[in-house]
Amino acid sequence: MxxxxxxxxxxxxxxxxxxxxxxxxxxxxxxxxxxxxxxxTFAPVRLDVPQIDVGPLPPTTPLASMAISAIPTGTYETPAALAFRGGSWSEKRAFAATGILVRHPKGNLLIDTGFGRNVERQLTLLPSLQQSPHHLGTPIIDRLAKADADAITAIIPTHAHWDHISGVDDFHGLPVMVNDAGQRFIDSHGEGTEVLNSFHGVTYRTYHFDGGSYLGFPSSHDVYSDGSVVIVPAPGHTPDSVVVFVNLPSGKRYAFVGDLVWQMEGLTRPAEKPWMMRFLIGEDRSEIRTAIARIRAATKLYPQITAVPAHDGRAFSSIAIYPASTR
Structure with a gap:
């Protein structure tokens, strides 16, 4: 020794x-x-999601004249490696900034607004890391026919981040529907609310999740009381994040999931966002995993439901581009 x-x-x-x-x-x-x-943390590791019982398909009685259209307003680019875990650094993904027009006899709705007229100025309010190269299209306000624009009764943002609410500034006085958590998030003036809080004279219409469970989500809000547009809470990406279910007369159903995932691979693999992106955003990983599990279970059990991540242009392929409509 x-x-x-x-x-x-x-x-x-x-x-x-x-x-x-x-x-x-x-x-x-x-x-x-x-x-x-x-x-x-960028390696292609499959996300382990819990088993979810989503229950029976909720009833809906949409009127025959109800229809939806997609309205693209531009894109911005990011490597696939930053969009979902396992993506390639050499592959560029064009993140869509697209709004959905819902035509309904009780009044039209916009789900998200994409890029508005003043998006270039709005981008200067953001940290430099969030100012990705982008391609601007035509804002929704300049795309809509007057009759469709006049019939819009409210905007439903899937959450308050700039690329979902930029166009709110173009629709002066049009109510923005937010839940209680959303109002608190906006009022906090925290990171992620800079652009929305820069607008003057925004009218918020607060709604409550006063309905029962919906496809595994614990509560819901039926916008028209006919099951055609139903909002459920999906906090995780941001405290105010929601999923908006739109159910058409044809029997086709859509789940507009906002930024729950950024690309379809987030649901199909499933794959979470890389750790760095989740950390910078401040996501709640547990809430994200549970919401992904609910959407995956619902779309697997009920193939008439199509999940639409807000930034994946491929997910909008079955929705006609405005001014055409699909039912």
């Missing part, structure tokens, strides 16, 4: 003589471990 002890003492003596070198060596090891872990 004496030689080993002597060798250990010799190493300790060398470390005492060269403390800076020893510290740098230790820091290098820690840095290598940290970099390895960080790289792993």
């Amino acid at each position: 004496a030689p080993a002890t002597e060798g250990g003492n010799a190493r300790l003596a060398r470390m005492r003589r060269h403390p800076i070198s020893s510290t740098l060596f230790g820091l290098a090891i820690l840095l290598l471990v940290a970099l390895s872990w960080f790289a792993w």
Whole structure:
């Protein structure tokens, strides 16, 4: 045992003589471990989601004249690796900024607004990391026929982030529907609400989740009281995030999931957003996993339901582009 002890003492003596070198060596090891872990957070690991009982398909009685259209307003680009875990760094994804016009005899609705007329100015309010290269299209206010625009009674944002509410500024005085959590989030003036809080004279119409459970979600709000447009809480991406179910006369149903996932792979694989993106946004991972599980279970059990992530242009393929409509 004496030689080993002597060798250990010799190493300790060398470390005492060269403390800076020893510290740098230790820091290098820690840095290598940290970099390895960080790289792993982008690896294609399947998200483990809980089993969910979504219950029976909720009844709906939409009127025959109800219809929806998609209204693209532009895109912005990001590597697929930043969009979902397992995406490629070399593949660019064009994140859609698209609103949905719901035509209903009791009044039209907009689900999200995409880019508005003043989006360039609004972007300057954001941290530089969020100012991705983008391609601007025509704002919804300039796309809509006067009759359709005049018939809009409210805007339903899937959440308050800039790329979902930019066009609110163009529809002066039009009510923006928010739930209680959404109103608190906006009133907090926290990160993510900068653009919406820069608008003047926004009218908020607060609704409550006064309905029962809906496809595994604990509560719901039936906008028209006919089951055609139903909002459910899906906090996780932001405290105010919701999923909007739209059920058409044809029997086709859509779940507009906002930023629950950014691309379809988030649901089909399933794959969560990379850790870095979730950390920067401040997402609640548990809430996200549960909501993904609910949507996956509902779409698997009821194939008439199509889930539509707000930023995946492929997900809008079965919805006619405005001014055409689909039922």
